[in-house]
Amino acid sequence: ILDSLEERIDVTVFYQSGERLELNDLLNQYALESSKFHFELYDLDRNPGMAKKYGIGNYGETVVAYNGKRTKVSYPVEDKIIHAILKLTRKEKKVICFLKGHGENDVSNYNLRKGYSKLREALESEDYDVRELLLTKKEGIPGGVSVIVICGPKKDFLKEELEALHRFVQEGGKVLFMIDPFYDFPNLSAFLSVRYDVVLGNDVIVDQSNRTLGGDEFTVMIPLFLKHPIIQDFRTPVLFPLARSVEAKGNSRGGVYAQTLAQSDPKSFALSGKKALTGGKVSIEEGRRGPISVAAIVAVESKETGRGKEESFQEQIVILGDSDFVSNLYIDHLGNKDLFLNTVNWLGEEDSLISSRLKRPEHSYRFLKYQETKRLFWLLVILQPALPLIVGLVIYLRRKRKG
Template identity: 35%
Template structure:
């Protein structure tokens, strides 16, 4: 009877050890299951040890007579297997590594998110407030954050069972994810990786960034939703990245606001006044950041942007008075013509590191580093290149009149 119980204990131990190993490696169970997995693992090893102790007579016989050699080999094999199981369980519990075996890696975090999470140096708590039966919808994705860094802990809160805690964190709707970091709190009400990571970025930053879009020169409007002229979609994207977007009329200001994280000059059609240029120079000299987006002329008699282009050239960048066209045929894949150059080549640069997507640039002018810059000018670096079958078309009048392009022989 005792031997039968010990045999059952041995099998139970094997099941528990392998089961906890698979549970840890899969990463499908939330951190709240860790204590149960740990104790189940201990119980499994205890059952295996009890089984082996109960078989001491059989083990002793292995070392008697002609069976000694075979018995020794069998015992060594058993000890080796147990040792491997112990090591695997230890590594799995320490490293929290998991494998995503889905075809499209739907449970894997992007490289950018993984870098952000793995760089954490202080604890971040993630709390999910939702009905208990909805926890699995969040677990697969959020476990990826916890597995990427030991600084991340994830806790699932049933709002019906713990309404006081939901009130404490000012949770208004089910499905809210709360990020808590160094006393700061950020709430996210969607479950996409982009929104979750943006929530993490916001709570880490602690302060909201400011992006000022210049106005008064025919620029694209960040509040306009027109597909061609409006930049409301860009403004919404910046808001998701913890930027507050405001307009800036430099003609009415003596300087760029001190809280500006970046100034965006988005497609002006009229030149800047000298006081505005000087304000931009002072801002840049203090370490400010400016994003220049200068479209090519859309009319033959379009006024030149001489002052703005001169400011850009001071930083080692030359803007051509031309329109980039592309006859490679790549644009046809996107349903566009030669007036929309397509790029698939990105020289080494931190901005495009790891970027492998095709990008298109409707109605763009050439932008090139000024040769020989360096002694008295900053050195510009290109990080986007259009195809070899693209060029800068200087016959803007002919292009606007006919819409046809041809490479000069």
């Protein structure tokens, strides 16, 4: 982002006494990255006139100015500085539309388990214009939309709606599908298979060997990714609470090229239908062995040179076999948020946001696998308390033998 600056950018920070050194070190890192990044630090208590000039009333408030425009952030942390730079340098905001009308997840719902408000906040923090879209025969898809997100529909689509999405893609639009298991979509499944060479599996992924602490075998870690800019620097897996298979046929035909983006662990397997949730112990002999594809990316032939696998193809569609992974409950776990945001950034042609986010130091949850919890139990609960007893017993027996 700093490398793409065309003009000088000025950052003015009003700090509290004692914070100058820390803030100077932080901002100096940005200045070393780009000669166009300049900053000034003012003690708020000692510079009331300067603070009044910029309308500053609180410690840490920061003014970012670029090309005659300026904006204010509450504190100069990296996320807020990047957001301010994007806000000032972008000629226009990219519009991300969440489709509704089929029982999709609500990005305005703040409920921890059922809500997806954090998803909206994550997009807005990267300066996207987030809207909701209801497809109608009269209006269709409005102009100016960069990416349409279909997040966890519960009802099938009308054929007219799918054709509207197809026209949107033909005109250069991008679509992200996140489709949960155990919902039947005859029209959508046929549409993805025929138009885009992708098969939605009528199944659920099971992983007994990589169960998380407190989780079941249906909450799976996704460790295997295709070499692709969306996930090029991933260091942690993604957690899918409940996932279906998404298989790319891999046939480059009819102006479409589909390929696998992510797979489950080789020890996982896929069980068909709702059989896996009817009770009883599931067995690998009953399912299809892993690794199972849970995400696919589709490049569509374009008249203009794109960034797809072939020179005449442009990647415009991503299909993920789960939507719960970005609910309020799960979005901050492991690499979940990065996978979603990177996907939207790639589809929205905001590649610089991918690399900038992956360089940030993040605090995340550490999920223990089921086998790891068993080893920790034996180490901490059995062996460690027993060690003094064992040592004491050995010393006692030695002394008794000598005596």
